[in-house]
Amino acid sequence: xxxxxxxxxxxxxxxxxxxxxxxxxxxxxxxxxxxxxxxxxxxxxxxxxxxxxxxxxxxxxxxxxxxxxxxxxxxxxxxxxxxxxxxxxxxxxxxxxxxxxxxxxxxxxxxxxxxxxxxxxxxxxxxxxxxxxxxxxxxxxxxxxxxxxxxxxxxxxxxxxxxxxxxxxxxxxxxxxxxxxxxxxxxxxxxxxxxxxxxxxxxxxxxxx
Amino acid sequence: xxxxxxxxxxxxxxxxxxxxxxxxxxxxxxxxxxxxxxxxxxxxxxxxxxxxxxxxxxxxxxxxxxxxxxxxxxxxxxxxxxxxxxxxxxxxxxxxxxxxxxxxxxxxxxxxxxxxxxxxxxxxxxxxxxxxxxxxxxxxxxxxxxxxxxxxxxxxxxxxxxxxxxxxxxxxxxxxxxxxxxxxxxxxxxxxxxxxxxxxxxxxxxxxxxxxxxxxxxxxxxxxxxxxxxxxxxxxxxxxxxxxxxxxxxxxxxxxxxxxxxxxxxxxxxxxxxxxxxxxxxxxxxxxxxxxxxxxxxxxxxxxxxxxxxxxxxxxxxxxxxxxxxxxxxxxxxxxxxxxxxxxxxxxxxxxxxxxxxxxxxxxxxxxxxxxxxxxxxxxxxxxxxxxxxxxxxxxxxxxxxxxxxxxxxxxxxxxxxxxxxxxxxxxxxxxxxxxxxxxxxxxxxxxxxxxxxxxxxxxxxxxxxxxxxxxxxxxxxxxxxxxxxxxxxxxxxxxxxxxxxxxxxxxxxxxxxxxxxxxxxxxxxxxxxxxxxxxxxxxxxxxxxxxxxxxxxxxxxxxxxxxxxxxxxxxxxxxxxxxxxxxxxxxxxxxxxxxxxxxxxxxxxxxxxxxxxxxxxxxx
Numbered sequence: 111x112x113x114x115x116x117x118x119x120x121x122x123x124x125x126x127x128x129x130x131x132x133x134x135x136x137x138x139x140x141x142x143x144x145x146x147x148x149x150x151x152x153x154x155x156x157x158x159x160x161x162x163x164x165x166x167x168x169x170x171x172x173x174x175x176x177x178x179x180x181x182x183x184x185x186x187x188x189x190x191x192x193x194x195x196x197x198x199x200x201x202x203x204x205x206x207x208x209x210x211x212x213x214x215x216x217x218x219x220x221x222x223x224x225x226x227x228x229x230x231x232x233x234x235x236x237x238x239x240x241x242x243x244x245x246x247x248x249x250x251x252x253x254x255x256x257x258x259x260x261x262x263x264x265x266x267x268x269x270x271x272x273x274x275x276x277x278x279x280x281x282x283x284x285x286x287x288x289x290x291x292x293x294x295x296x297x298x299x300x301x302x303x304x305x306x307x308x309x310x311x312x313x314x315x316x317x318x319x
Numbered sequence: 320x321x322x323x324x325x326x327x328x329x330x331x332x333x334x335x336x337x338x339x340x341x342x343x344x345x346x347x348x349x350x351x352x353x354x355x356x357x358x359x360x361x362x363x364x365x366x367x368x369x370x371x372x373x374x375x376x377x378x379x380x381x382x383x384x385x386x387x388x389x390x391x392x393x394x395x396x397x398x399x400x401x402x403x404x405x406x407x408x409x410x411x412x413x414x415x416x417x418x419x420x421x422x423x424x425x426x427x428x429x430x431x432x433x434x435x436x437x438x439x440x441x442x443x444x445x446x447x448x449x450x451x452x453x454x455x456x457x458x459x460x461x462x463x464x465x466x467x468x469x470x471x472x473x474x475x476x477x478x479x480x481x482x483x484x485x486x487x488x489x490x491x492x493x494x495x496x497x498x499x500x501x502x503x504x505x506x507x508x509x510x511x512x513x514x515x516x517x518x519x520x521x522x523x524x525x526x527x528x529x530x531x532x533x534x535x536x537x538x539x540x541x542x543x544x545x546x547x548x549x550x551x552x553x554x555x556x557x558x559x560x561x562x563x564x565x566x567x568x569x570x571x572x573x574x575x576x577x578x579x580x581x582x583x584x585x586x587x588x589x590x591x592x593x594x595x596x597x598x599x600x601x602x603x604x605x606x607x608x609x610x611x612x613x614x615x616x617x618x619x620x621x622x623x624x625x626x627x628x629x630x631x632x633x634x635x636x637x638x639x640x641x642x643x644x645x646x647x648x649x650x651x652x653x654x655x656x657x658x659x660x661x662x663x664x665x666x667x668x669x670x671x672x673x674x675x676x677x678x679x680x681x682x683x684x685x686x687x688x689x690x691x692x693x694x695x696x697x698x699x700x701x702x703x704x705x706x707x708x709x710x711x712x713x714x715x716x717x718x719x720x721x722x723x724x725x726x727x728x729x730x731x732x733x734x735x736x737x738x739x740x741x742x743x744x745x746x747x748x749x750x751x752x753x754x755x756x757x758x759x760x761x762x763x764x765x766x767x768x769x770x771x772x773x774x775x776x777x778x779x780x781x782x783x784x785x786x787x788x789x790x791x792x793x794x795x796x797x798x799x800x801x802x803x804x805x806x807x808x809x810x811x812x813x814x815x816x817x818x819x820x821x822x823x824x825x826x827x828x829x830x831x832x833x834x835x836x837x838x839x840x841x842x843x844x845x846x847x848x849x850x851x852x853x854x855x856x857x858x859x860x861x862x863x864x865x866x867x868x869x870x871x872x873x874x875x876x877x878x879x880x881x882x883x884x885x886x887x888x889x890x891x892x893x894x895x896x897x898x899x900x901x902x903x904x905x906x907x908x909x910x911x912x913x914x915x916x917x918x919x920x921x922x923x924x925x926x927x928x929x930x931x932x933x934x935x936x937x938x939x940x
Contacts (some may be wrong), residue, residue, distance in 0.1 A: 125342030128330055129573040133337060137573050141344070143625030157657060170331050198625070200344045302328055 113150050113181040115186055117319070118195070123172045124202035127304075131166035137203070138178065144198040147191055150181035164215050164310065165283055168292040173307035175316075179215055211319070219313035220264060221283040223291050228274040228302040235268050235275045245293050254256050259297065261291040269316040283310070323417075324409045333399045338366035339573035341414035345570040345623075347379070348415055349389040355499045358382055358390040358491075359413045359420040359446075359460070361428045363438035364851065366394040370570070371578035371633065371718040374429055374466060374487075376655070377415070380566040388495050391415040391423075392570070392595045395438045396445070398849070404445060411445040419448040424498060426460040428479075428489075430468035433828035434821070434850040436475055437462075440843040443478065450840065452480045452526055457509055461498070465491075468524075470601050471780040471888035474523035474828045477836035480509075481516055481757035484891055485554025486587075490521050517548040521555030523587075524548075528890060530833045536874055538832055538885045552894040554601070554711050559931040560587060560608045565616050568623035580628035581620045582660075583613060589634040590916035590934055592923075593691070594702045594907050595733065597779035598634055600900075601893045603925035605916060609934040610641045614648045621658060629653065631660045637662070638671030638917075640934070646677050668705050671711040675720055686717050689728040692736075693743025699910045700735050707747065714751050718761050727753055731798045731816070732776035734907065741798055744771060745805035752811045770813045771806060773799065775822035779829050780888040781895060783903035789826045790848045791873070795819040819856040824850065825867075826876040832887035835875070838868035896924035 122134065129137070132294050139159055140216035151157040162179040182191065199205065227235065232297075245257045262282040269276045281289040295303045310318035330336040342424050351357075354391045360379060362369030369375060375392070382390035391413035396404060404411070410419040420426050426448065428439050440450055443462070449455050452462065463470060465483035472482045483490050497515055501507035517524040520537060527548055531539045543550055557563040565584070572579060588605035589598065608616075617629060633639060646660065653660060662676070667688040690710055692698045698705065712724060729744050748769045755767035775795050778787040790798070799816045806814045834912075842864035849855035880886065882901065889897075899922060906913055913921050916934050 125340035126573075127327075128336040128340045133575070136575075137344070137571070138866050139573060140627075142627035143627065144623065145625075151657070151713070168329055169336070198344075200342060202342055302326075304327055 112184040114184050114186070114207055116180050116182050116186070116191065116211055117178070117215075118178045119207040119319075120176050120178065120191060120203060120204055120205045121174045122167070122176055123174070126202045127167075127170050127172045130169060131163070134203075135161065135163070138199075141199045141203075142180070145191075145194040147180070147195055148186065149184050158164060162215055164218055165221075165288070167307060168290060168305070171291060171305035171307065175307060175309050175318075177215060177218070177310070179211065194277075208317070213312075213319075216312040217312055218312055218318045219282065219284040219287075220280050220311040220315070221291075221307055222278070222280045222309045222311070223294070224306045224308055225277045225291065225295050225298055226271060226274060226281065226304050226306075227277070227295075227298055227300045229296060230275045230300040232268050232270045232275045235277055235298060239263070239266050239268065239277070239279075242297050245297070247293075257289075259289055259294065262287065264292070280311070284313070324407060325412075325417075329400075329403045329407065332365070333403060334397060335574060337572075338394065339396065339400060341417075343570050343572055344391075345568050346415055347383045347389070347570075347885050349383075351389070351416075353387060354389045354500070355387040356385075356389075356425070356495045357423045358388065358427055358495070359393050359423040359426045360390050361393040361395075361420070361426060361439075361442055363395050363428055363430075363435040363442060364849075365397060366572075367574070367576045369394045370572045370576040372429065372431065373582050373584060374431075376566050376569055377564065378417050378427075378429075378487050378491055379570070381564045382491055382495065384564065385492055385495060387499065388492070389415075393420055393442070394931040395442055395849070398855070401441070401445065401824070402484075402832050410447045411442055412596070421448055421460065424458045425463055425495070427463045427622065429464070429466040430464050430472075430475070431466050431470055432851060433474075433825045434856075436828060436839055437842055437847045437850050439475065440478065440839060441848045441932060444843070450843070451477055453477070455480065456510070461509075461512070462596045463494070465471055467601065468599065470517075470597070470891055471829065471831070471891055472523060472525065472891070473530070473833045473887040474831035474835040475839065476833045478839075479525060480513060482523040482525070483555075484523055484552050485893075486556050488557055490519075490555045493519060494522065499592045514545060517545070519874050520553060523890070525833070530887075532832075538887050540885060541890050549894045551890060554894060554928075556587075556604075556606075556894070556928050556930065558606070558929040560606045561612045561931070562898075567619050569620065571608075571624060574658075578630065579626075580630055580926055581617065581624060581626045582632050583617050583620070584608075584631050585613060585631050585633040585636060585639050586932075587633075588925075588930075588933070590638050591635060591704065592702055592903070592913055592915065592921065593693075594700070594783040594903055595730065595776060595779070597782050600781045600895050600923075603790040603894055603923060604928060604930040604933045604935050607640060607934070608933070610644050611649055611689075613645055617649060618652070621653075621656065623660050627657055628659050628661065632663065634664060636664045637666055637674070638915075640917075640932075643673075646674075650677065666705065666712040668709040670716055672716055673718075675716055686722055686724065687726040687728065688713060691728065691730055692733060693729065693745070693747055694742060696910060697733060697736060697740045697743070699912050700907050701733055702907070704912055704915070707750070710747065711750070711754055714754050715758060718755055718758050718767070723755070723765050724770070726770040726772060727751070729771065729773045730776045731773050731794055731802075734776075736783055736798075738801065742805055744773070744802060748806060748812050749808065752808065766811065768811055768813065770815065771802075772815045773802065775819050777822055777826045780886070781893045781900070783900045783907055785830065785886065785900065786882060786904065788879040789823065789876045791877050792819050792823060795822070801914075818853065818856070821850070821853075821856055823872065823876050824858070824861050827872045830887070831875050834868075834870060838864050838870050841865075841867040894923075894925035894928050896922075899923045920932050
């Protein structure tokens with residue numbers, strides 16, 4: 111059979127913020143079967159649907175713009191498959207669009223987030239963003255690595271919200287140049303925050319699709 | 320889940336937050352305005368274990384099938400979440416609505432194992448519901464229990480307002496209806512409702528039965544406090560499994576659970592009559608579903624869940640009279656849909672090439688057999704009815720299919736056990752290894768492995784061994800160590816044994832009386848919970864609890880009962896006659912096996928309850 115690549119855009123909100131990437135993959139896998147999507151299976155002893163995702167979200171984060179690539183028979187109608195899959199998932203996992211993509215998933219280079227901090231003032235947030243501190247990371251062997259987040263924070267704006275501050279920021283998210291939104295939020299030293307990914311972009315600033 | 324008190328900060332601080340957030344596909348949400356009766360259905364262990372339980376899925380479905388009833392799920396929070404809940408004063412809530420369980424009309428607990436009793440108390444406490452039935456007022460929920468352990472409800476009697484004895488699919492909607500009707504007519508008070516409930520078959524209201532004891536602590540008698548309630552409570556069963564409710568969908572967990580697959584219940588009951596096995600007795604009579612019905616239920620669940628694995632569930636799946644026809648029918652579509660079928664309860668005498676061909680047609684699973692005892696003499700005593708030759712033949716088949724690992728389950732402390740029987744366990748394990756190396760079909764260049772897993776015998780109510788003593792701790796330990804010295808082939812044989820202290824506490828509660836409620840209450844005050852988890856179990860705290868309650872655990876675990884003694888669980892009639900149990904006990908001591916129900920009726924008495932497709936030769940006459 112001839113297969114084509116299909117990209118599906120979905121949001122994961124509400125309780126799904128506490129479901130890990132691997133658990134989400136398993137859930138989508140059963141949903142694909144419920145929806146009878148004729149997705150291509152891997153070969154071998156234990157066949158499973160071939161699915162590829164954009165970068166995983168940290169636990170606790172919600173997103174309006176997740177992407178998944180699957181392979182489906184050439185003659186499939188993307189809209190019908192999208193509607194079928196969406197009917198077989200809980201409301202908080204919402205599939206909104208399906209199309210044949212022109213680009214690989216790895217071309218997503220920038221990610222926009224809304225990070226809401228409870229109990230943090232806009233001035234304090236602004237001060238952090240003006241001179242973001244180095245982030246110390248540890249690799250698997252425990253060796254220290256310092257990262258300067260400043261060049262990976264492409265743009266930001268700060269707004270006051272009741273009881274806190276909303277920071278809108280666009281961060282690098284390319285495979286080789288990635289600023290984790292949890293690490294970004296940690297710069298503000300305010301433990302009570304929530305993250306929402308709102309859009310992905312190509313390196314040139316066009317909306318990813 | 321809309322419990323606003325459970326903040327993201329709390330959820331980020333606990334292990335596996337997915338346990339607590341709900342929102343799964345298939346959960347049932349209703350509008351509270353349409354609801355006359357709300358159930359909080361509690362599983363007194365973690366989410367991963369509770370979500371795997373078929374009984375909960377059945378009762379969740381059957382209650383929610385009532386338009387004016389809403390049943391929600393509740394699980395025991397793990398200790399990290401419990402700490403946060405107590406710190407932030409968050410009462411235990413139900414998954415679907417996020418409402419505290421104290422807001423519900425019924426708080427139901429399924430009692431699957433004795434070691435979960437401490438969690439029942441802890442969950443009531445976290446829910447802000449008085450622990451003792453006697454302390455609850457008009458505004459508190461009705462606390463109801465059921466499940467296998469409810470066949471001896473006495474040790475937890477003080478904490479429950481009501482027990483559902485036997486199968487609940489018809490009984491629970493009936494009790495909900497009584498509640499709704501009494502509320503609507505204005506006849507409802509707690510006392511009036513419980514009195515009416517006690518008149519419905521299969522419901523036991525412990526506060527309406529006075530338990531009296533002899534000076535030595537044994538039960539002397541039970542007396543109903545009203546004339547219009549039964550002297551003994553007969554369990555409820557569904558007579559025709561083809562007509563019984565079966566869920567058309569499951570709640571689909573996001574996180575990994577213990578059994579994350581389609582479960583197809585093929586039949587209830589068991590024809591075998593192993594003399595240590597409570598399930599084999601209390602679930603009688605056998606009632607099968609037809610192949611047509613099962614295939615239809617399997618297809619329906621496949622379509623609604625999308626699972627790629629299906630487990631055929633029953634006490635001994637190969638005893639299903641239509642097992643070949645069923646597997647053939649399922650394989651007509653499961654192969655193509657890439658659904659693998661597993662048989663979790665295979666007896667080793669039924670493990671054949673034909674069956675293996677079917678299992679491995681999609682995916683093969685590990686092989687586990689349960690000879691239970693090491694010698695033919697002791698296997699005859701327990702009526703296991705399998706032989707060494709059966710085991711060797713089953714291993715030949717397995718090895719022929721390239722399997723190298725075999726897991727064998729045994730028990731220590733069975734009645735009449737001697738050192739020869741223990742040595743027999745080691746001999747069997749070695750013979751399996753030898754069989755591999757002398758076999759023709761084995762895969763060259765690989766080494767076989769046998770895992771010997773030994774638990775401690777726990778005498779259970781309504782079994783022919785219900786009068787037996789459990790071995791004391793010293794004896795059990797000595798037996799475990801003796802076997803360890805015999806299993807010296809570390810290269811091929813792994814040996815696991817069960818902690819005897821845990822089995823002793825389980826034995827105390829399995830055959831306990833109502834006075835044990837006091838010990839459980841003391842244990843709860845000492846912070847006891849999650850006894851089924853090795854890292855949480857504290858034998859020292861339990862000993863302290865028994866001592867504070869003035870009770871001796873040896874009285875319950877290690878005392879041989881007199882045959883004419885009033886046993887605490889005899890307030891319940893599980894269908895099987897005491898005369899039958901006594902006959903079976905005699906045959907055990909004589910080393911005589913009893914034919915299974917398909918071969919010959921042994922007159923257990925359970926056929927008085929009725930039952931379609933029951934294999935019971937007498938009821939067919």
